[in-house]
Amino acid sequence: MRRLLRLMGGDASETPFEQDVQLARDAAAQKPGAIDKLTDRLACVPTMIRAIARRSSISFHAGEVDDMAQNTLIAVWQRLDSFEGRAPLEQWVLGFARFEIRNGLRRRDRDRRLQTEEVTEAPQEQPSGMSSDAYVLLLEKVEELTPPAPEIVRLYALDGVKFDVIGRRLGMPGNTAKTIYHRSLSRLRAKLPADFWEELA
Amino acid sequence: MSLDEREQFLQDLMDGRLDAHSDEAQARFEKDHELAREWRELVQITQSLSAGRQFERDVLAEALASRAAADSASGKRDRELVAEAFTKAARSALGASEVPRAGRNAGGVRGRRAWLASSAAAACLVVLAASWALGAFDRPPPEDLGALGELSPSGVAESFELFRWTIDSSATASFTIEVRATVAVGEGEVLAVESGLPDTEWRPAPTYDSSTWPDSISWSVTAYDATGGMIDTDAAVCRRRGR
Numbered sequence: 001m002r003r004l005l006r007l008m009g010g011d012a013s014e015t016p017f018e019q020d021v022q023l024a025r026d027a028a029a030q031k032p033g034a035i036d037k038l039t040d041r042l043a044c045v046p047t048m049i050r051a052i053a054r055r056s057s058i059s060f061h062a063g064e065v066d067d068m069a070q071n072t073l074i075a076v077w078q079r080l081d082s083f084e085g086r087a088p089l090e091q092w093v094l095g096f097a098r099f100e101i102r103n104g105l106r107r108r109d110r111d112r113r114l115q116t117e118e119v120t121e122a123p124q125e126q127p128s129g130m131s132s133d134a135y136v137l138l139l140e141k142v143e144e145l146t147p148p149a150p151e152i153v154r155l156y157a158l159d160g161v162k163f164d165v166i167g168r169r170l171g172m173p174g175n176t177a178k179t180i181y182h183r184s185l186s187r188l189r190a191k192l193p194a195d196f197w198e199e200l201a
Numbered sequence: 202m203s204l205d206e207r208e209q210f211l212q213d214l215m216d217g218r219l220d221a222h223s224d225e226a227q228a229r230f231e232k233d234h235e236l237a238r239e240w241r242e243l244v245q246i247t248q249s250l251s252a253g254r255q256f257e258r259d260v261l262a263e264a265l266a267s268r269a270a271a272d273s274a275s276g277k278r279d280r281e282l283v284a285e286a287f288t289k290a291a292r293s294a295l296g297a298s299e300v301p302r303a304g305r306n307a308g309g310v311r312g313r314r315a316w317l318a319s320s321a322a323a324a325c326l327v328v329l330a331a332s333w334a335l336g337a338f339d340r341p342p343p344e345d346l347g348a349l350g351e352l353s354p355s356g357v358a359e360s361f362e363l364f365r366w367t368i369d370s371s372a373t374a375s376f377t378i379e380v381r382a383t384v385a386v387g388e389g390e391v392l393a394v395e396s397g398l399p400d401t402e403w404r405p406a407p408t409y410d411s412s413t414w415p416d417s418i419s420w421s422v423t424a425y426d427a428t429g430g431m432i433d434t435d436a437a438v439c440r441r442r443g444r
Contacts, residue, residue, distance in 0.1 A: 017396075019427070027287075035287055040271075043280040047267035051260045069279075070286040077290035090261060135253040138246070157250035158257070160381075160391045182215045186208070189242050197242070 021085035028080035041089055042076070045069050048090075048097050056101075064104060072100040095139075102136045134196055141191045142184075149184040152177050207236060214240060347372060348433045349424060355437035361411040365402040366422050366435070374427040378403050380420040392418065416441040 023041070026034035046069040053060050060068070075096045083092055142153050148170055155161040155169075156177075163181070164174035210229065213219040219226055221240065230237035270276045347370020354361070364378060376398040382390045393409050405411040421436035 019425075030291065035291075039280060039284050039287060043271065043276070043283050044264040044267050046279040046282055048260060048264040051263040055256060055259060066282055069282055070289070073283055073286035074290040074293070077287055090264065091257075094257060094261060094264075135249060135256060138249050138253065153250070157247070158254045160254070162390060165391075178216070179212070182212050183208075185215070185243050185246055186211065186239075188246055189239065192246075197245070 017085035017088055020089040021083060024080045024083040024085075024089065028077075042073065042093060044090065045072055045093060045097065048094060049101065052097060052101055058101075058105065060104065064108075068097075068100045068104045071103070072096045075100070098136045098139070137196055138188070138192070141188050144191065145184050145187060149180055149187075152181050153184050153188075156181050207239075210236070211240060211243065215243065347424070349422060349435040352420075352422065352435055352437040354439045356439055358439045358441055361405065361414055361418060361439075361441060363402060363404050364420060364422075367401060368424050368433070370424065370432055372426040373424045373432055375399060375425050376401070376403075377423045377425070378420065379422075380405075380414070380418055382415045382418055414441075416443075 023034060023037055027038040046065060049060075049065050049068050049072065053065070072093070076093050079096075083089070143150050145153065151170065152166055155166045156163065161169075162174070163178040166177040167174035170177065210219070210226075214221050214226065221244075230240070267276070267279075271280065347368060350367035350369060353365045361380075364380075366376075375396070377394070377396040378398060379391065380393040382392055392414050393405055393411075395403060417438070417440050419436055419438045421434060423434040424432040426432055
């Protein structure tokens with residue numbers, strides 16, 4: 001995925017994906033043609049869900065994928081006004097897809113628990129490799145950090161932006177950004193529940 | 202070890218000022234198993250974030266690539282699913298904002314008016330949604346958006362002062378370029394990113410000081426159309442001739 005930020009020469013309020021912001025606002029206002037354009041852009045969401053599931057070794061049947069895609073898109077629609085254009089639209093939507101998959105897995109676990117009370121025990125899905133579930137949990141905890149820590153963690157760890165560049169963007173010395181990042185890791189460690197470490201084990 | 206000392210020790214490890222395998226670090230871990238555990242978990246968090254980053258890139262690349270199959274049966278079906286979700290969401294948003302709570306319960310004139318207004322609005326929306334959906338089926342197949350051609354520099358380069366590329370597309374509105382110190386395409390520290398470039402070349406601004414960049418870099422360029430949709434992306438790896 002292309003980088004999200006104009007790293008030099010821009011102030012912190014700049015929105016690199018201004019056209020995407022405009023599209024989101026126009027679609028939210030139901031301006032003619034905007035929903036059509038948004039639909040074209042986000043027709044990739046079902047593939048996104050399938051890709052996350054497959055790469056996490058989780059199998060969903062087609063109906064579940066459709067449901068999760070629809071729930072994702074409805075959530076996106078409801079939040080269109082909050083899209084700030086700091087990343088391309090598709091990357092922003094990916095966050096919604098991740099959370100919806102997590103919800104889908106929770107629903108499935110709940111349904112299975114109900115079924116196994118009546119039927120014999122069904123085999124549990126065991127994601128392998130990088131578990132989407134663990135990653136989503138980690139990102140949830142990142143978002144719970146005190147600002148500007150979530151942004152610093154995202155920029156450094158997920159987007160590979162250097163600390164001095166992050167500092168310029170957020171109006172602080174690069175070393176301060178680095179210190180906040182490192183303290184954030186310690187705080188994340190304290191926030192993560194035991195099952196996160198079990199998943200990694 | 203005081204709390205401050207612990208924090209400083211861990212920060213030194215994270216900054217790379219102290220090697221976790223050094224005798225000094227190992228001796229501290231030996232004495233303080235909780236500290237060793239804390240360090241292991243911090244490393245795991247860093248690795249998880251890094252793995253997640255690659256995971257997201259792969260998922261997005263796959264999702265964006267699916268646009269090439271927009272004409273296929275599955276591509277059309279996916280688009281219909283998205284259109285249907287937005288119709289549902291728009292209808293639901295209208296219902297929530299237009300139907301006053303009092304109108305649902307009181308049953309008075311004001312409530313009936315509100316109900317009539319919302320029913321009429323909902324009916325209009327259904328008609329709009331239907332005509333929109335029909336329009337979607339009539340839409341001509343997406344045109345071939347074009348492709349990026351040669352990227353320069355690629356391979357051995359004299360300097361990193363000018364980046365050029367070609368594109369065979371009339372739909373291109375802007376480009377985003379990204380330069381990384383690299384071991385492989387898409388990996389390594391980000392050295393520069395510029396978005397919204399109108400031309401097919403880019404000179405790093407003096408603030409980037411490209412002469413200080415490492416000798417091996419990878420760079421990528423992404424072409425966008427006027428709606429912000431990605432047309433194509435390509436990357437090159439190059440090495441500056443020995444200085």
